Amino acid sequence: MLTVLLALWLYNLLLPGPRPLTTQQVNEAIASAMASATPAPSYSSIVYQIIHPSLVLIETERPNNEGGLGSGVVVTAEGDILTSLHVVAGAETITLTFADGTRTEGVVVAEQPENDIAAVRAAQLPEVLVPATLGNPGALRVGDEAFVVGNPFGLYGSMSAGVISGFERSFKPETSERTLEGLIQVDAAINPGNSGGPLLNRYGQVVGIVTGIVNPTEQEVFIGIGFAVPINVAGGAAGLPSY
Template identity: 50%
Template sequence: MRQAPLYSRSRRAPAGASSVAPETPVAADASPAATPAVAPSRWRGWFGRHERLLWGFSGAVLVLGGVAGWQAINPAARALTQADIDAAVRHSLEKEPLPSAYAKAYEIIAPSVVRVVGTDGDEPDRAKAEATPDAKRAKPGPLPKAAKPVPGDRKKQTASDSPEPGEPHLSTSTGSGVVIIDNGTILTNLHVVQGSKKLRVTFADGFESDATVVGVEPEHDLAVLRAKSIPDDLQAATMRSASDLRAGDQVIAVGYPFGIGPSVSGGVISGLKRDFRSPQGQRLLNNLIQFDAAANPGNSGGPLVTMDGSVVGIVTAILNPTEHRTFIGIGFAVPIDSAANAAGMPPF
């Protein structure tokens, strides 16, 4: 049996061998160049089978590289903390402080507050009214010796002064009021206008008009006035029931104390459902709001206002056991619920 020839891996022929190489059998389907091209063909085939995967991988690498480069150029902002927010708020408040709650409430109610001047003559004297708010009508009488006029230095007569010889007597009083209907309906105290033959009101923009009494409610010391003419764009106050008031709630009193104004003072509700009898004992008022915002003669008839700018009461009296009639920390207001009834408005 014939054996297949054995081949040496050495390229050199063994010693003594013939220079003629024996004939080597070749497979029928083999080609001389097939053996050296095996490895490159495998890589080409692998790349061909995974071409899409390679392109996707290359794109992802490029995107990640771009993102990394952008972040290197533009580093991410630091996350805000509560300390950062607090510091920004403090800076804003220091630069532009917010108005107080009192100031906001006054800004809302100011266009609706009026000055009310009453006189028992034909022509009210504004200087006299400003000097003697809520004054009692003076009666003619002899001039006290200590108050005799000095030639060349005649003082102006006020409601608390007696008339000088040869001068007509004119008594005036000044109080406050608040517009409750934009047709010129004004709410004030009855004692501000009682006994006056002529009434004149001055609105917030300086516009003046005569006024008449169209309604009274003596049990609550309230009077309703109607101005004969009104300014353009007259603004009525917003009224709010006093039923939800609590002791400690902040309020402001707005009016013309001693004819000076409009003036605003701030305080709190001191109590509810209080009773008060006038110093003369002529009238007992009940279900009043007690407050400690400063009020003086001339504030009568003005609004008592909450911090949202709503009217909850009409300032009507102050308590002072002395004869000075000045504020010592206790003021009273009629709840707006009663005042609305006096104006013929539906209750809250």
């Protein structure tokens, strides 16, 4: 028995256990692990990836050679595109550019003047057509995340983010005799070229169609108050059921 105990004592003496890690070693190991970890994507980047294939750039020409820019979003498997009526009203030609680069002419197939909404159909569809997923505006709350994707000043596929600021707003565009009712108010940046583009929730679902901004200086720049037509109203122009 004494021999066994002596052998164990000699073993522990000659082969000691591992030394405890120092604080510096622990911190360095944590820093290395964090540096090599891949962070989860943000909600905004996921929203953009979801909606981008459904986004459409709309370019128009009117009789006085005046060009126009706007945005649209594919909402049906048949390729129907929702946009703002003021983007395409009175246009002699409508040119559509899809996310894959397909360029084709478009024609207005339905109008909702009371909501500043139009449905446009393309002469040629892209090989892969990706209709957007529609959300329920009734599920929104003030303070919810809000994302706007469109083509401000012709900058294709630009995204801005903010929050839902209010509901049931009224807005009278300077170029219209009609007052739009029941609008969603947002503070995500909206500029010329965004009209007709989608308003999205945090899941990448279309909850509205951007229609205009308020600016007391009468300049076409954003000051934090923008409006969108709820998608359950706008969708009627494309034959979608209200909900």
